[in-house]
Amino acid sequence: MKSPKKVYLEDLNKTFITAGKDKVVAVNDINLKIEPGEFATMLGPSGCGKTTTLRMIAGFEMPTKGNVFIGEENVANKTPDKRDTAMVFQNYALFPHMNVFDNIAYGLKILKRPKTEIKERVERILKMMKMEDFSERVPAQMSGGQQQRVSLARALVMEPGVLLFDEPLSNLDAKLRIHMRDEIRKIQQNVGITSIYVTHDQEEAMAMSDKVIIMNNGVIEQQGTPQEIYQRPINEFVANFIGRANILDGQIESFDGSDVIVNIYDVKYRAKANRRFETGQKVHVVIRPEGVIVGKQDFTVKVEKSVFMGQNHEYGVDFFGTNIEISENNPTGKTIYRIGEQMGIGFEERALHIL
Template sequence: MKESKRVEIKNLTKTFISGKNKVKAVNDINLIVEPGEFICLLGPSGCGKTTMLRMLAGFEIPTSGSIFIGDKDVANLTPDKRDTAMVFQNYALFPHMNVYDNIAYGLKIQKKSKQEINERVQNILKLMKMEDFAERTPSQMSGGQQQRVSLARALIMNSGVLLFDEPLSNLDAKLRLHMRDEIRKLQQEVGITSIYVTHDQAEAMSLSDKVVIMKDGEIMQVGSPIEIYQKPNSEFIAKFIGRANILKATVVSKEEGKTKINLLGSEYTVADEIQYKEGDVVEVVARPESIKFNGAKHQGKVVKSIFMGENHEYEIQVEDQIIEVSLNNPHGKEIKKVGENLTFIFDEESIHII
């Protein structure tokens, strides 16, 4: 495979004009993707992630800004002049061609020799474990198999950057999980720089080295899946990735990267890199799975109790607050019913000040 490329996006903006209205789908974005890195662009519908991917691919021309692939600014080049390959949501396979010819198509356009085409197609079929599928047409394959062909067709081009446009959204839940693992395994094996668009939080968390969360055409936070989940920088991020209790707390004291807070009437000492002063009111994130029962710090009443198999989900009322709690592996544990009182405690290390 060819060497993976670094991608740098500088002050990238895309404005769509409809009549008298101007809509900034992407607004002055800056982002660096290192060679071999797998990043996911994640966000709600209309956040700009697909427009950004289309600009990277060359299907949209930026209103302003630069897109560097390696050391070359490709912002105004057509798709065929960029060192990228794309895996589409709808597979985009030629229905009248068999698997071999679908995979070989891009190489034929490049006028490669028959011998080189055959060697590269055979190699990619072996990599994808699809040697027995070479003569099948798309109509003779399942959705998952077609998506593997689409991926093989992109990989065979030996591009420096691989782009994914929600490639698993047409698959059923079980197959999505399998293909997710396959894509990550292949990407790590090949080492290609990959940029993947999805609206599925679990997909982004499981696939990527970095998650880029977007909203209203802007990047809200960039970080590893662990950083994004454990240290969200806003209420939007905390609620968009997983579930979160957002609670008010008061700063009691501050010392060397630690902040003592009063949360629901009890004190906790939490890690903190932001400079607050005594008396400041702050918002904290406490994930439902980080709350433990039978601690002595807080008391509340169960207002919802639902068995979910691997988890038991609760809502606990404490004065005018509703706290979500997720009890992992409830087998053998005492299950609290609606109306019962209980005591609980927040895991101090899991509390994060926004």
């Protein structure tokens, strides 16, 4: 495999003109740097611009303005075949009349590579994918997961500098999706290839990525590691989009530069400060459902939902007129609260994040 390449998007914009001559800005002057060998996932709601961005990197859409660098080369105006990329598609895009070997070899044949080289590279990829026994099968004889592995092998055999994924697992059932996301991540780490992955599945993004890029309305809201995005969301949109979030009203009691004391309904908590705060400032505080401590007596709340899920117990409670969600891990042997009962709760200070 060749060395992985970095990807840099500079002031990238895509504006579409509708049939009514209206302008729709799909991607609005974004800047993004993806390091060589990094697995980056673009995540966001439908229409946020993530797929359009991926298609501009691939060359299937040309930018209205801005630059796309792959390695040191600006490829913004080059066709897909002139870019050092390969795409894994949502619908597999396999040739139904070709067997697995020929599907994987197709791109190399188009490039007129020698037959001996084609055979060696395809067999090496089949071995990597643990699909040596599938080389003579046609797509109709394989499951969805197997077809997706062939689609991935076909992209990898081209030895691209950058591998692109357009929601590749959305056609698979839930259990197979989990298996395939683990497989893709393992293969990507073994090969060390720069990868850009588009999905609307938050768990998929968290499980696979070195970097998560949250998009909304054509702009990047936040980018960072899965831990940073989940634990320190920059705003309410990110907090609510990635995982589940309880957003509470609070007021700053004191601030010393690194820690902040925040008052939440007359109970004081110490939280880490990620920016400057003023005494008396009203703020919003994010606490994830697993950061709520059941049984602590900081607050007494009324249970409105109580659902046993096996590895955890899910509660919904009335917290000063606002519903908050609680996820209590490993509920075996613990008190189970029923709908209508009173429950004592508190908040894990390390889990508090002030917006």
